[in-house]
Amino acid sequence: MTVRTLVVWCPDWPVTAALSTAGLDQQVPAAVFAANRVVACSAAARAEGVRRGDRRRTAQGRCPELVVFEEDLERDARVFEPVAAAVERLATGIEVVRPGLVALPVRGPVGYFGSEQAVAERLIDQVAGEQGVECQVGIADGLYAATLAARTGLVVPAGGSAEFLAPLGIAELDQPAERRGPERAALVDLLRRLGLRTLGAFAALTERDVASRFGADGVCAHRLARGAEERPPSRRRPPDDLGVTQTPDPPLDRVDAAAFAARALAESLHDKLAAVGLACTRLGVHARTEHGEELGRVWRCAEPLTPTGIADRVRWQLDGWLRAEDRPTAGLVRLWLVPEEVVDATALQLGLWHGGAEDPGTGAERAGRALVRVQGLLGPEGVFTGVLGGGRGPSDRVRAVPWGEQRLPSADPDAPWPGRLPAPSPATVPAEPVAVEVLDDSAAPVGVTGRHVLTGAPAQVVLGGGPPRAVLAWAGPWSAEERWWERERRRSRLQVVLDDAEQTALLLVREDKRWTVEGIYD
Amino acid sequence: MPRSATASLAALNGVSRLSELTRTPADQTVGRVLPVLDGLADLLPWGGLRRGSTVVVRGSTTLLLALLAAATVNGSWAAVVGVPDLGLLAAAELGVVVHRLALVPQPGEQLLAVTGALLDGFDLVAVRQAGELREADARRLSARARNRGAVLVPFGQWPGADLELDCTGRWSGLGEGHGYLRQREVVVRSRGRGAAARGNQVRLVLPGQDGIALPVPTQAELRRVLP
Known part of the structure; x- marks a missing residue:
């Protein structure tokens, strides 16, 4: 049984999205290119003769004033989100098939607005009125038929999908925007060469014959051609707004007041999350001051946050902001918490007994709490x-x-x-490289040749501009040419023991014709 | 019947015979002393790191890491504060379980607060101070360690330490253009208060061949902690 489906289709969506992002008029001839080929062009460009699949040079030759955009799927999706939301305000259970195409089961809205025609009109008005975007609506049995019906703004009567599809050309099976890949294109080409020029002709074959000759993709295409359902629309649930906001009055400018606010905010966030069975593992803390400054930081946590955990982090963050050297110039007038990442609340199952000293988890738990406290003092990167x-x-x-x-x-x-290098490794690895000079007997600098051979025996080492120190023993070089595929890095390592009271042992590394100390064996 | 009942009871986890509990005084302090590698045990008057004590290490980062090794193998957590250039690879080769070793490389002005917070949750906290810690604050941290049953391991100078370890040594294995640094023979001198006032001195191979300190942690110990 196919679901009666309504499709809202915005023609040339990539171009519409690109133009509105660039702030240009929709009537401008424009085209979106991927790999130097037109993927979508505006109606004005089409009128000038630009076609999908043209090279950039050809397209610009036909239409010199053409505005050129690069393909950006993220931009398409981002700009489409308000359009989908506008549709969602009239009809629930929508599915964004791809940017530019929304499908929804038509039964619910029809029950509310009276007729399919009325629903279609209301949706077109809604999208045009709210977002200023032109769209077309098609209604048919099944997503595929409805998508094709939307091309011509048709309402296909119930049960008439197969009849509607039959006269359409076989090339309709390969919709470029669906990115079906070369197999589908090859299938369409093959069917055309076999003399099956329309969807109706292809649909007239039995499914068994299609399956034995054209494989799984052929069966899928055959189902589409017959007007059968590929799959029902998967309805989306509007995402719950899980953030909590507080507008303290008078503005917060003292740490103790902030601590109090943090407690209340944390409780309400935790309640909200618990009500939908979630717990938070990444928490965004944001604030705005009276002068409009925006502050924000995301806290990552190893385990789901308890109400106390949330309150602590909010308090530490507010503490940090209010005590910092460059503290905000005014009090905080708005605080909001956003759970950036949530997990199932069962992950936050507190133990019935907090185990005794034998419990292996306790040491880790205590250490974890101490580390979170230190993160509160130094920031998460501390x-x-x-x-x-x-x-x-x-x-x-x-x-x-x-x-x-x-x-x-x-x-x-x-x-x-x-x-x-073989073990043992140096126990001290300087975070900042220390420059060093390696000299041979005649006080000439020692280098490494292209064949990874030292140019002389190291006899003296000059550490950071100090006096030269004699080398007692040395070995090397251990050479490696790393990452030649991006930025070649030739490194040679040398172990030396200096002739002093402690017999300092150093690991030296040569890169870009300079020696540095990479490790100290102490 | 009573024999078998005792045997089955004693086989239960956490149940032991009275004779086992009262066997030697050393056994009674188990849990109050954190284990160290065998070679280092001779150096410490308690046969390990006594909880609540302050043990100063000087002259060798390797010695510091070796002190932490056996305790982390046993499930303790260790933290190192203010050492941005710690060689973690060397730590792992000495047998330290690196996922139980937390690093706070740049505590800055918060050194006192950070170390205090870590002493609450960690069994071992090693600190290298950049010099701005006042003597009173240092003593306060030692007192906090004593109170919380943690071991404070300052690296460098520290007032009022229970034990001070000084390390000097020389490497072997490296020649004139051949070989590689294989092992280091060190002399560790200990000096302190109470039982350690007499002072002590041991010779060790640290790190030994293949990077592991001698004596080596047993295979069974390693197998228990490695996932």
């Missing part, structure tokens, strides 16, 4: 844990991950890393 990954140098193999974020290594640790 606390790290390390993840060991693959690489050659001691600093390449470690990635510092802020507490609460996912611990992923930077490179595969199990891959072979030729040129990697």
